[in-house]
Amino acid sequence: MDPECSQLLPALCAVLADPRQPVADDTCLEKLLDWFKTITKAGSSLLLLQENPCLVELLCHVLKPQDLSSRVLSFSLRLAGVFAAQEDCFQYLQGELLPRLFGEPGPLGGAAWTAPSVRSGWIQGLRSLAQHPSALHFLADCGAVDTIFSLQGDSSLFVASAAGQLLVHILGLSMQGLAEGHPSLQAGDWPVCAQKIVGHIEESLHSTAVPQITQALNVLTTTFGHCHDPWTQVLWVRLSPLVGSLLEKDPVPAAHSLVDLLLSVARSPGLSSSSCGLWETLAQTLNHLSPTQAGPLALGILKLQDCPQVLRAQAFVILLQPLACVLKATGQDPGPSDVLDSATGDSLTVDALLSSKAACVGLLCRTLAHLELLQPLPQRPCPWPQEPLLGAAVTLLQLCRGSASPASDVGRHLCALLLGCVRVQRAALDFLGTLSQETGKPRCPRRPCSPAAQLHWGSMSSACSLWGRVGVRLSDLFCPCFPWIDALLCWGGPWKGRVGSFFMSVSGPQELVTEVFAVLLEYLRSPDSSPTVLKKAFQATFRWLLSSPKTPGCCDLEPHALLVLRELLPVLQKRLCSPCWEVRDSGLEFLTQMTRHWGGQAGFRHALLASEVPKLTEQLLRDPESYVRASAVTVMGQLSSQGLHVTPVSPEHPGGQQKSLLVELLHILSTDSEGFPRRAVMQVFTQWLRDHHADVAGDTEQFMARVLQVASQDLDWEVRAQGLELALVFLEQTLGQFHSHCPYAVTPPVAAPAGPLAQALQPLCRVRLFEFAFRALFDCDRPVAQKSCDLLLFLRAKTASSSGSLQESRSGPDVASVEAALQRWQAGDQGQPLGDLEPEVVLAVLRSVDLEGLRGALAEGSDHMEKSPQSLLQDMLATVGVLGENEADCY
Structure with a gap:
């Protein structure tokens, strides 16, 4: 422990032991306990107590009859368990302290026991303490196991669950040493604690009270789920008749817990493969449970890897x-x-x-x-x-x-x-x-194709004669790896219809598929469908369209799916005009999925452009709901990328066109009051830049300058972060052109000439990309600063081989003024812009700024200083006035 913390610890222990002092909140006590856990894992608990006797005094003070806070008492019980987890420290505390803390003379017999937090702290303290054989003797002698039994039925679910988990831990700890040396140890030779727990489980399984049966089954479920030692087989053989006897009762008690137990046993490696009657018990359970109860068990059985057919x-x-x-x-x-x-x-x-x-x-x-x-x-x-x-x-x-x-x-x-x-x-x-x-998948064959079957199907003539003579079922002989299938389908003749019918039945008859689309369209058309049902109907429709059979060599929708699409688009038009914003949003999401998959296919393009969907989508850019506007932005960006955005002429200017989509999206980025549409615009712009969209490629520098200027002033950190993603794409494209034209790119040891590098960096300077990145480097939102740091490190790495010659040839740019401005920005004064920058200045600043150190600081977090143990102790003391206000680090 640090000397500074050792000096503060006595005062803190005195505050915690004083019932007149305001108690620290639970968060501080949890942090304090975590700190002690860290110390004890790294060193000796006994040495810690000897060097800091105030901790033992705190534990002793807790036992005095006084009006002590329940949270401090709970903390002290858990702290005692943490210290006693090491056996030498357990011996040091065992004299009178531990029996009084965890036995009848302590909280068990006092009024504080009525608080659930105290009972929970008592259980957690024992859970930490029970790590060695000495603890098992202590638990058996002080009667703690009986108390744990009673706490299984506690009114607090947290306490009851913790009690069950503790019983499992004690049982596993009791058997830990014996499992290795005596794998065939009989149940009668088990340690005292283990026999007591197993006896209690047997008694509970014999009980007529459902809560007791549930508690016993839950303990067994956790035991078989976590322990796979040989002794668990002995335990199951001993208890399985009692578990099976529960099936004789009507109704079956604690059915859900029984299902969990049987599946836990079935998943246990040592039990599922042994001849302990498990599969017979599972079969009987399936027959005795109600349909509602049997479903989870049936699913669990079908998920098992090794299970009888x-x-x-x-x-x-x-x-x-x-x-x-x-x-x-x-x-x-x-x-x-x-x-x-x-x-x-x-x-x-x-x-x-x-x-x-x-x-x-x-x-x-x-x-x-x-x-x-x-x-x-x-x-x-x-x-x-x-x-x-x-x-x-x-x-x-x-x-x-x-x-x-x-x-x-x-x-x-x-x-x-x-x-x-x-x-x-x-x-x-x-x-x-x-x-x-x-849909479109062949059925799994019931058996592999035999050599005789492969021989018979080696030619089409033998196939036809075999079918005609003995009536062999094609489905029994079908194997998807055979190349003759396509030839057989194309052959025609009297077998074409039969073979085609067979392959149609692979995924279901066409009539049934038609019925699927019919019911989906019925739900999409119905005015009674709720918004959530409509959303799921759209999702199911897309999945069925996506899985419709494709013509070989063609990615377009098949004819039947195109017919469905033509019926679907008028329904989509109606839904895009719905008064419910969730419905409009689901319709746009569906349109986004379709455009992403079939936007380049002729059938889809023709059907979409013949509808009013693109026009309605553009109108939703001005929807009153921000989620809808964001979805409309995404759809319009995709439609424009696929050439499906047809700009209508305005009534005022029949011969001209309305403003372009780029102008519309820039307007949304600059003026929309909600963050979702602005984020969507930045994502569309980034994708447009990657795809070399026509509206962007025409004048990329002007586009970048306008977008970065707006994004840098946005109050939404995700918009600024997306602006850095856009800047990174532009940076990669620009430097990619530089490296592709650099004659020295293939020979890294030779530095590239300064001219091409300066020329490549000029566009980045003209769009003020570096000012945007440097400003984001000191952004108050850490993700933005991290992204900016990564961008600048990427740039420095890409230009490292050429920056030396560029630095030598520069004519003394004012690097100091830029560095001074960055220092002011880091201090919080970001009012002054950097102005026009030259490539030489940018590279010089990149070398002078400690980007690696900044990235490390950002990764460490803004509160790493406040997380120190010394800071925690100071804050806890400051809240009660023991320290001055200026001595606290946080709060």
Whole structure:
């Protein structure tokens, strides 16, 4: 510990021990505790206490009957645990102090125990203390384990959770030494603390009280999740019958905690591969839980890497049951999939769906969310029932809209429950968008192609004869690596329709895909769709358009998707005129995505230019909502880059054009009162400069000068930071031209002549890029200063090989005046501009400024001085008047 801190520590301990003094806030006490943790990790706790006896006096003073603050008492308990984590210091404090702090004579028997912060501090202190065998004997002797048992049911969730975590830690610490030397140790030979904890868990599992069962299951879940030693196998063999007996109760108690435990055991490397009946228990649990409770367990089983195929099939059936019931209730065939067919007859799922609106909505939303998580995983079931799932998602959306045709009383009841349900609409649209990833992908083959199959399919003639003679299913023989597929499709003849139908069924029949787009358009057209539903409908539509089959060698939308687009654009026009700003913003976001992907394709360009969408988008640049204006700026920037921004003629000047988009965006950058549109303008300008946009390339220097002048005065730090990004792009382009024309660029040891370098830096000086960068170097917002520092370091590195000759040839520019101005700027006086700079001056200043040191200071943070322990102690003492006001560093 620093001598300065040692001098301040006695006064601080006296303040903390005095109930009449105002107590420091929790933040200061947390920082103080973190400081002590750092000290004890780096050195001896015993030496620290011997050199600073005031700390022991503070811990002893806490035990005196007085009206001490609960936060100071909690701090002292945690501090004692930190010191006692080292065994020699534990022995030093064990005499009377630790038993009184953590035993009955201490806070446990006093009025302060009613404060949750004191109980939490007691638990955290023991958690820090329990690091060595001596601590285990102490816990067993002082009765702390029994107290931890009772705190599992504490009214404070934080205290209850911490108590459970502490039990897991004590159990693992008890078994730590024995696990290595005696891997086959029986449960009866376990240490005292471990036997006591396991006995308590067994007692809780036998209980009829659900809270006690939940506590025991939670402790076991954490244990198997963190400990993978051999003793955990012995523990599971001992407790698994008790866990399995919970399934005999109706209803199953603490079902969610039971699911968490079984999945934690299944993920444990030592248990999942052992013959301990785990898979049988999982199968029984799936059958005994309600549909709502079984869903998370089914998803967890399907996510496992090593799991019996029979159990995976059972889990997938349970996961699909709610959607299968929906298909059956609406009179739809679940399809040829055996999985969907076996999932349709579950009466419990039907009862759960029809019990109430809340239960129906919750079960369907969870099912859709689980399948959405499962779909992209490599270990998902194969074959994947793409068509039935598509049908179920479409049917749910139709039920919510009231456009479905139920074929039974169950279907009509479902329609009544789901009509207008926004939650199910959002979940179904998300799932529908996820299913679009399957479009155009071949089904996973049920088995690899055998050599005999490959031989038969070696030629088209044998393929046709094989099909005709024995009726072999093409889907069973399909292998996507075969090059004859394209030839077979192009061959024609009587097989063309059959082969084409097969490949259409790979991602679902065209009728079903058409139905998907129909229901999406229905939602986008409907005036009843909420803004959040519309946003998800736009997202799902884009994903389906993006995944539509492409013609080989063509990136454009396929014909059916173009037809959808032509129907979609009038809907988008309507939404861009919506009175709800969220809807207008979602429409612009959708247009941005489409333009980014298909802006260069003829079909999309023709359809877009034939609509009113570009004109409406330009009008939204003046929208009253700033988010919409920002989105409109982004879209207009993309449209202009793709040549899709058609400037209309003004009524006053039929032969002329309105002001250009560049002028419009500059106006927004200069006058908009909100930061979002101005940030969007800077991002568009940066992209335009990278892409050599026509409006920028015409007079790049004038463009840069105007934008940097405005950006340097902006009050939004993100706009200034984006201005530096724009400056960096211009800098790279300018120096790139210099290096490409420099005859010495290939030979680094030879310095480039000064003339080309000065010529390359002149444009940067003319647009006042360096004044902008130097001013940003001392910006009050650290990200701006860091970005400026990086830019200037990049420039110095790029010009290092040529700056020497340039420096020698310069005719005495006034570098001192620039350096003086920078010093004033650093002091906060940034009123005086630098004026016109010459390249020689810029390079000289770059060499004189300590950019590396400045970057290090910026990375360290502005409050590194105030974070010092000495500053913390001074601040805590100053708040109670022990120190003078001028002796405090912060606050």
